[in-house]
Amino acid sequence: MKTRLDNYTTIYSDASQTQEGKGIGVGIAVYNSTQQEIYSETVNIGQYQLVYNGELEGITRAFEYAAKNATTDQAFEVYADNQAAIYRLKNLSDNPGQHWQLRCLKAANTIRRKQANIHLLWAPGHTDIVGNERADYLAKEATKEDPRSTTKSIAYLGTTIKRIQQTEQRQEYEKYKARATALNKATYSAKYPLKISKTIQMPQNTKRVTSSAFYSLKLGHGYFNSYLKRFKKRDSNRCTCQNIQTPEHLLLYCHLYKDHRKTLLQTIKHRPVTLPLLLHTK
Missing domain, CATH: 3.30.420.10 (Ribonuclease H-like superfamily/Ribonuclease H)
Structure with missing residues (x-):
């Protein structure tokens, strides 16, 4: 049996x-x-x-x-x-x-x-x-x-519509720039070109998963429960270790990531290691 x-x-x-x-x-x-x-x-x-x-x-x-x-x-x-x-x-x-x-x-x-x-x-x-x-x-x-x-999935159609919208916005901006420059050649739009980056600017060879995680933690908007609970996307704001799952908790205190944190501390010589130091925030 x-x-x-x-x-x-x-x-x-x-x-x-x-x-x-x-x-x-x-x-x-x-x-x-x-x-x-x-x-x-x-x-x-x-x-x-x-x-x-x-x-x-x-x-x-x-x-x-x-x-x-x-x-x-x-x-x-x-x-x-x-x-x-x-x-x-x-x-x-x-x-x-x-x-x-x-x-x-x-x-x-x-x-x-x-x-x-x-x-x-x-x-x-x-x-x-x-x-x-x-x-x-x-x-x-x-x-x-x-x-x-x-x-075609609904989510795919949503991204397609967003892309079309961005293209139309760019075209409208170019029309505005032409009109503004014709009236005043010293206008701001004539001096400074519009810069829209398709991706977040990160150091060369940085993996996308790394940059996404960094900015999620930096902004406080990401797949951690303290954020998702606010929008009723999670039933609890707590981590698996039962503490409130915030960026600070994940980076500095959660015992589930102690091995990763050990590597981090070996790399960064500055002490103390704080959230502003890690995420370049005030």
């Missing part, structure tokens, strides 16, 4: 977009109770989607795999590194993403009828978790495949 320990399955999912890819790649990797990979899957959901959509698709496919293969008393744990996607699927809403949520609910009901259970959990990305790294690799490989869909 199988025990619950023997009947334990872990599924990792991820999504990716590469410059040379044909669309958003999705990958899942499945491991048995002895951590042997027993199944993997890749799919390209097309160029008219966002990575966020791919994260939702990956989690959903993990649920559907579990529904198809579940047996009595089997336990499934699905891991993803995108907290926004996890939150979206865990909270009922008719906002964008409902399609994936309904598929997950259908799969979860099937799993329950088979007297098995499933849990959706967050796993931090790029932390050398074997399943996470495998799913990341599969997702990147999936970007090279031919897309299976030409559907």
Whole structure:
């Protein structure tokens, strides 16, 4: 007879977009109770989607795999590194993403009828978790495949509309500049060109994930619970360690990141190490 320990399955999912890819790649990797990979899957959901959509698709496919293969008393744990996607699927809403949520609910009901259970959990990305790294690799490989869909997601349409809006704003500015310069050649717009950077200016070779994390912490707007709780995107403002999860807590005090903090302190010789020092704030 199988025990619950023997009947334990872990599924990792991820999504990716590469410059040379044909669309958003999705990958899942499945491991048995002895951590042997027993199944993997890749799919390209097309160029008219966002990575966020791919994260939702990956989690959903993990649920559907579990529904198809579940047996009595089997336990499934699905891991993803995108907290926004996890939150979206865990909270009922008719906002964008409902399609994936309904598929997950259908799969979860099937799993329950088979007297098995499933849990959706967050796993931090790029932390050398074997399943996470495998799913990341599969997702990147999936970007090279031919897309299976030409559907345009609502989120993709939103970014397209924003891009059109920015183009129109630039055109309006150029018209204004021409009129202003004709009236006064010393006008500000004639002396100083408009500069709009598509990306945040960071030191050369800085990874995007690093710059995004830095500015999220600096501005106090990001995927930490003290911020998300304000907008009812989290049920609690507390960290896994039970302290309030603020940028200061994460950088200076949280014991979950003590090894990272040790590396930081070895690099920075200035003492004391404070939040203004780390984030260049007053």
